[in-house]
Amino acid sequence: MIRDITIGQYYPTNSYIHRLDPRVKILSTFAYIISLFLIDNYIGYLIVALFIYTITKVAKIPLKFILKGLKAIFIIVLFTVILNVFMAPGETILYEFGKVKVTLEGIKLAIRMVSRLVLLIIGSSLMTLTTSPIELTDGIESLLKPFSKIGVPAHEIAMMMSISLRFIPILLEETDKIMKAQMARGADFESGGIIKRAKALIPILVPLFISAFRRADELAMAMEARCYRGGENRTRMKELRYESKDYIALSIMAILVVVTILI
Amino acid sequence: MAIKLENLTYTYNPGTPFEKKAMSDVNIHIPKGQFVGLIGHTGSGKSTLIQHLNGLIKPTSGNIYINGRNIHNKDEVSIKDVRQQVGLVFQYPEYQLFEMNIYKDVAFGPENMGLSKEEVKERVHKALSMVNIGEDMFDKSPFELSGGQKRRVAIAGVLAMEPEILILDEPTAGLDPKGREEILGQVSKMHEELGITVILVSHSMEDVAKYVDRLVVMKGGKVELDGIPREIFNHIEELEDMGLAAPQIRYIMEELSAKGMDVKKDILTVEEAADIIASYLKKGGIRSDS
Numbered sequence: 001m002i003r004d005i006t007i008g009q010y011y012p013t014n015s016y017i018h019r020l021d022p023r024v025k026i027l028s029t030f031a032y033i034i035s036l037f038l039i040d041n042y043i044g045y046l047i048v049a050l051f052i053y054t055i056t057k058v059a060k061i062p063l064k065f066i067l068k069g070l071k072a073i074f075i076i077v078l079f080t081v082i083l084n085v086f087m088a089p090g091e092t093i094l095y096e097f098g099k100v101k102v103t104l105e106g107i108k109l110a111i112r113m114v115s116r117l118v119l120l121i122i123g124s125s126l127m128t129l130t131t132s133p134i135e136l137t138d139g140i141e142s143l144l145k146p147f148s149k150i151g152v153p154a155h156e157i158a159m160m161m162s163i164s165l166r167f168i169p170i171l172l173e174e175t176d177k178i179m180k181a182q183m184a185r186g187a188d189f190e191s192g193g194i195i196k197r198a199k200a201l202i203p204i205l206v207p208l209f210i211s212a213f214r215r216a217d218e219l220a221m222a223m224e225a226r227c228y229r230g231g232e233n234r235t236r237m238k239e240l241r242y243e244s245k246d247y248i249a250l251s252i253m254a255i256l257v258v259v260t261i262l263i
Numbered sequence: 264m265a266i267k268l269e270n271l272t273y274t275y276n277p278g279t280p281f282e283k284k285a286m287s288d289v290n291i292h293i294p295k296g297q298f299v300g301l302i303g304h305t306g307s308g309k310s311t312l313i314q315h316l317n318g319l320i321k322p323t324s325g326n327i328y329i330n331g332r333n334i335h336n337k338d339e340v341s342i343k344d345v346r347q348q349v350g351l352v353f354q355y356p357e358y359q360l361f362e363m364n365i366y367k368d369v370a371f372g373p374e375n376m377g378l379s380k381e382e383v384k385e386r387v388h389k390a391l392s393m394v395n396i397g398e399d400m401f402d403k404s405p406f407e408l409s410g411g412q413k414r415r416v417a418i419a420g421v422l423a424m425e426p427e428i429l430i431l432d433e434p435t436a437g438l439d440p441k442g443r444e445e446i447l448g449q450v451s452k453m454h455e456e457l458g459i460t461v462i463l464v465s466h467s468m469e470d471v472a473k474y475v476d477r478l479v480v481m482k483g484g485k486v487e488l489d490g491i492p493r494e495i496f497n498h499i500e501e502l503e504d505m506g507l508a509a510p511q512i513r514y515i516m517e518e519l520s521a522k523g524m525d526v527k528k529d530i531l532t533v534e535e536a537a538d539i540i541a542s543y544l545k546k547g548g549i550r551s552d553s
Binding site: 177178180181182183184185186187188202203206207210211 | 314317319343346347350351353356358359360361371372375376406420421424
């Protein structure tokens with residue numbers, strides 16, 4: 001179940017996009033999101049859609065994989081359509097029964113909202129599909145660095161992100177183990193009403209929390225034992241450096257933003 | 264209570280790039296009341312195998328019979344009964360403790376079986392006394408206990424279901440020598456007194472040499488060797504190739520005989536070796552068993 005959600009999963013192909021500097025990808029995603037909100041006509045959406053399709057091809061990510069990820073937001077899309085079609089104010093009434101009116105403006109608005117939403121999700125998931133979690137946190141840390149002068153804990157935020165990402169598979173495995181152990185003692189998670197099922201979760205949740213705290217404690221000790229004291233004076237094995245391909249990518253993004261503003 | 268495994272095969276994530284065969288074509292027959300040791304290198308399929316025995320994992324192919332009944336055939340036996348008959352103690356079982364006090368935690372299993380309050384009480388008392396936890400501790404939180412005590416309480420949680428087959432996955436991992444001795448001694452005592460079948464997964468050759476009647480060695484998801492410990496430990500080289508070993512005392516006896524002492528080599532425990540060496544010396548260098 002949990003494994004079916006493909007949004008944000010890293011998909012390694014070592015393409016041109018994968019090899020870009022993570023900072024470029026983060027900034028580009030921001031630029032992309034802003035330009036999506038600046039667009040106010042269909043040609044703009046078409047251009048952005050073509051752009052994102054090209055990126056997907058260059059990144060060698062199968063379209064199927066991305067569409068599968070969209071399944072998770074299907075409900076939100078449906079909700080947006082219904083809300084916009086029936087609630088938007090408008091003059092040109094196409095259909096009317098009782099108090100519910102379907103207007104041309106409403107349908108237009110719904111189309112725009114849905115394209116915006118879908119393009120938004122695909123665009124931002126492309127970033128996580130092509131960037132490994134470690135690169136991503138490195139990029140965020142490096143981008144936040146200038147703000148540390150005004151008290152933003154750049155390194156700490158990045159470290160928290162990478163630790164939480166690292167812990168997801170560990171906790172999943174742990175849950176599986178505890179579930180099996182309790183099932184061996186006759187626990188039943190599958191039958192009964194909602195209250196009975198909620199109660200049946202206690203034998204899983206209590207040990208899971210305890211083990212999460214224990215692991216956090218041990219990790220903190222292990223980090224301190226290796227002289228971790230925050231980001232100060234810490235050097236890196238892999239320094240992030242902008243290369244020519246990164247400048248090319250940034251220029252392409254700049255062109256896209258300008259085009260969307262002009263249209 | 265016999266266990267019969269027939270052509271058991273299990274594949275993780277079949278049909279995906281992560282496909283991995285954890286067990287292939289395993290055939291084992293364990294008669295009632297046997298004390299079986301299961302050894303093998305990490306990743307040899309031991310844990311996968313034991314999780315099959317109470318139906319936590321369903322085999323990709325093959326059959327599991329407990330007492331002649333196929334456990335995945337709902338008409339023959341319910342999975343709930345199987346889990347009651349086959350008690351499985353996982354590695355580091357203390358991490359599954361969750362209740363407010365020891366009594367309640369041990370009662371979790373029997374309560375799931377739907378027993379009456381009196382029966383639950385009786386079983387909890389019995390199980391906890393088997394692992395040497397006194398009545399004065401019953402109201403303590405399981406999280407206040409020492410590592411060895413926690414482990415014993417967790418084992419009692421399985422014992423309280425009164426299984427006829429007890430499976431322990433490395434019950435002594437991470438314990439000090441005294442804790443190891445206590446737990447294995449109690450398991451062995453239960454095996455003798457109650458006549459239950461015991462399967463012990465272990466990385467300690469000394470432990471299996473001391474307690475088990477039969478040894479099953481796994482490698483790469485297959486049963487590599489199967490026989491009595493004295494016999495299995497004759498295959499020292501094969502065991503070493505698998506990343507295992509014979510008990511240390513065995514190596515000492517090999518060294519002694521290489522140095523010219525004519526002593527029996529296929530021994531299992533330190534006590535046995537001591538007797539043999541003592542009688543060898545007393546008789547002035549004459550082998551006593553021949």
